[in-house]
Amino acid sequence: MARILSYRQALSEAFRQEMERDPTIIMLGEDIAGGKGAPGDQDAWGGDMGITKGLIGRFGEARVIDTPISESAFIGAAVGAATCGLRPVVELMFVDFMGVCFDQIFNQAAKFRYMFGGKARTPVVIRTQIGAGYRAAAQHSQCLYPLFTHIPGLKCVVPSTPYDAKGLFMTAVRDDDPVVFFEHKLLYDKAKGDVPEAPYTIPFGEAAIVRDGKDVTIVALARMVHFAQDVATDLAKEGIDVEIVDPRTISPLDEETILDSVAKTGRLVVVDEAYPRCGMAADIASLVAEHAFDDLKAPIRKVTPPHTPVPFAPELEDAFIPSRARIADAVRSVMRA
Amino acid sequence: MSERIHAITVPKWGMAMDAGTVTGWHVAEGQSVAAGQDVLDVESTKIANAIEAKVDGTLRRIVGQVGDTLPVGGLLGVVAAPDVPDAEIDAFVAGFVVAPDDGEGEGGPRTRTVVADGRAIRVQETGAGEETVVLVHGFGGDLNGWLFVQPALATTRRVVALDLPGHGGSTMDVGGAGVAALARVLEATLDALGVERAHLVGHSLGGAVCLVAAGRASALTLIASASLGPAINGAYIEAFLAAERRKEMAAALGALFADPALVTRPMAEDVLKAKRIDGAQAALRAIAAACFPAGRQADDLRGRLAGLRIPAQLIWGLADRVIPVAHAEGLPAAVAVHRLDAGHMPHMERAADVARLIAALGS
Secondary structure, eight states: OEEEEEHHHHHHHHHHHHHHHOTTEEEEETTSSOOTTSSSOTTSSSSTTSTTTTHHHHHOTTTEEEOOSOHHHHHHHHHHHHHTTOEEEEEEEEGGGGGGGHIIIIIIITTHHHHTTTOOOOOOEEEEEEOSOSSOOTTSOOOOHHHHHTSTTOEEEOOOSHHHHHHHHHHHHHOSSOEEEEEETTTTTTOEEEEESSOBOOOTTOOEEEEOOSSEEEEEOTHHHHHHHHHHHHHHTTTOOEEEEEOSEEETBOHHHHHHHHHHHOOEEEEOSSOSTTSHHHHHHHHHHHHSGGGOSSOOEEEOOOSSOOOSSHHHHHHHSOOHHHHHHHHHHHHHO | OOTTEEEEEOOOOSTTOOEEEEEEESSOTTOEEOTTOEEEEEEOSSOEEEEEOSSSEEEEEEOSOTTOEEETTOEEEEEEOTTSOHHHHHHHHHHOOOOOOOTTSTTSOEEEEEEETTEEEEEEEEOOSSSEEEEEOOTTOOGGGGTTTHHHHHTTSEEEEEOOTTSTTSOSOOTTOSHHHHHHHHHHHHHHHTOSSEEEEEETHHHHHHHHTGGGEEEEEEESOSSSSSBOOHHHHHHHHHOOSHHHHHHHHGGGSSSGGGOOHHHHHHHHHHHTBTTHHHHHHHHHHHHSGGGBOSOOOHHHHHTOOSOEEEEEETTOSSSOGGGGTTOOTTSEEEEESOSSOHHHHTHHHHHHHHHHHHO
């Protein structure tokens, strides 16, 4: 039966249920057991956000492996283990640190199936945190999912709700291709919702329609989906009926649901917390401009941060993140056009 | 509060509903209404339906205007006799207090899992009374499909809705998967609930299940029932099983209703959510293979209707595109047949009529 769970609880439950179902699933990452060698419980920490707490006690050191701080080594080890028959779920704490292991991801994991003529499988899930607003400065606050979406051979998942987080994780871990799974650090506790207790999957490449509306389509990801919902509730009082589409997976991308929605509303606002250049907002805007130009009643608007590093000063960080007020202004502007 | 003044309030259609929005009034202030007449339309985030008058009288006040969103239990309008003074009506409106929406608590639906014959079965109970009505959904449905008839029946009865194995929140272990195996689960569920006999109400596949379990019935209502003839829309069953995406499922579900526009996005998503539970797809395929092999119905239970010693009725939609209404022909005269202007889902499309027929047979 469904219960109200947080995004963190939904993910923890998904990890536990999948590891129980499939003994080939292993977990690797920095501090994912945590507290090792320290006084107290061995899994006192369960990762820097407590998402993997309890797993080592249940599944043991052979399946829940604390790694040294050497991302290139343990991401490479996970990719290699995947090619040899295991299903590793590897956590790289913050997406910001991914740069040191790009070769293992971009040029190895993403290419094996293609370069071995379909004979190689690489069922690895790389979990990582994204997002600003945590007062963690420029090296711990980026979204960066566009970098991975750019690479053919990688699947990219950006869940916004507890229901989606659990179901999409289960699909990811059962998938035979490398999947990068992006978790917004400000959703772990703030996003809550109905989650069935039984295991379930959500297919990749199907966007969620978070809200039905007829006037404007907002396409948003991760934390921005929640901002868009707040804005839609406010704008309803002004008589503006907003539809919200959450792609959920950006590779593959559900182009059909986005185009169908714009065909209905004739107006598009794309909200993305990632940097604006070569990002998902630009990508989705170009998709609609190319395939649905005749449906548009107004220019497409993008709401993104500026092209700058994420500031550390709280006032500047808040100004960097797309705000509800900026999203509402963008919607009003396409209604006037 | 005067018994001569009746409040029309926002109903609770399903556990998730906490508010309703008025989308239209069929009656103007000052016009008379008859009990059972549709008075206004209300929609929740999931579903839209009409609200009917419970008593004869005059619609004295419209409180919920079109576009207003009110909480469950909120006052929509007031029906009273024409001779009730205006001041009394105004005082009633001014003094109206919304009863707290207690969700799962006393009076609201109580959902739990019981163990029946070793298997986990989700049941939802509403209301209380001497009579027990048990609602059994059809293939691919679940207990939420009864949300429009539950409230009306629960005013004076204990109403139990359950999820068959392979459906909703129940076990995905369907055992033999045929009608007889599902009927054993129904009987075991009645045992677990301490219900000796009840008015069994089954829709489609659930109708066949209730017919097999009729030994436990004090009365029997079969809605668009399976197993009364060989024909079934095999293309619908296959499309339902094959649908993985929202658009495919919405298209498939269109066959259930006389007006396919009744299929909403949340309805298609709720069905998909149930189908995406581990094991559900295999369970549904097993049931379809056992009950509807090769686009035909495996069982013919018409003979069982002849031997019944209890009140029994059939309800069928004239525009049913899943199981033909012709299957209601040629049955024993003691079994009343009510043909309604509906598709395969009369309990959703003509909920008030269906609730009235169920109530009338049981009493």
